[in-house]
Amino acid sequence: MSTPQNWTGLEQKIAATVKLAKRPVAVAFLDSTPAGIEKFVGTEPSGCSFWRLAAAGQSFYTVPENHFNCAVGAYTHNIKLSPEREKETEQTLQMMFDLGYVKPEEVPQIPRLRQAPVAIAYAPLGEATFAPDAVLFACQPSAAMLLKEAAERAGVGSGAPALGRPTCMALPAALQHGSILSLGCAGNRVYTGLGEDEMYIVLRGPDVAAVADALGVITSANNALTEYAKGRRSELATI
Numbered sequence: 001m002s003t004p005q006n007w008t009g010l011e012q013k014i015a016a017t018v019k020l021a022k023r024p025v026a027v028a029f030l031d032s033t034p035a036g037i038e039k040f041v042g043t044e045p046s047g048c049s050f051w052r053l054a055a056a057g058q059s060f061y062t063v064p065e066n067h068f069n070c071a072v073g074a075y076t077h078n079i080k081l082s083p084e085r086e087k088e089t090e091q092t093l094q095m096m097f098d099l100g101y102v103k104p105e106e107v108p109q110i111p112r113l114r115q116a117p118v119a120i121a122y123a124p125l126g127e128a129t130f131a132p133d134a135v136l137f138a139c140q141p142s143a144a145m146l147l148k149e150a151a152e153r154a155g156v157g158s159g160a161p162a163l164g165r166p167t168c169m170a171l172p173a174a175l176q177h178g179s180i181l182s183l184g185c186a187g188n189r190v191y192t193g194l195g196e197d198e199m200y201i202v203l204r205g206p207d208v209a210a211v212a213d214a215l216g217v218i219t220s221a222n223n224a225l226t227e228y229a230k231g232r233r234s235e236l237a238t239i
Contacts, residue, residue: 010212011126017215018143024125025054026132029117036129037061037121045191047073048168050122051136052192059123076168078113111173132205134171138194144181144201150218151179151203154210174202
């Protein structure tokens, strides 16, 4: 079991190198309810809404019923809905099909958790009292670039292209393949407040330390290449 100090140090190390407007969010998919962390009380419209709460400083866990308001998020998290809510899923998907937002044949290709969690824990990375399975970074593309390059240098990159909708599929995709970039979807941007100039990169929890270590070399290299490019532009650009 990791200690809070481990994750505090890693968050500070990454934040000292990469500009982050929001705190990184630790997420753990659990086979039992965790001790020492409060159960979420209330309602939210989507699973990704919990990311917003954790980025703002809250630590808590949810149970499957807390995710019933989001048919798509329940699907990517392999959460079985009640019969009544399954009808809502069909209606939601049909609306998306009718709008041309997604094609029916695309649904089976959406990454999902391999098994349904009993509970899902959320916390700001530096305050996590649990070992996260995934860590979400909401950041500008320049920061996502550095994190992605660090993940590749650390040997934990997925090699996958940036994902689109639904944003929540980035979590199971990262668990299965390694670091994942996500452009964010319309619903996620509403539910989380993700800025128009922001996107996500998701790392597997066990990979965060290696990525943090690789950031030093990657940042130094990018700074040097930026100055090199500035010089070439100054010397060679005629317009």
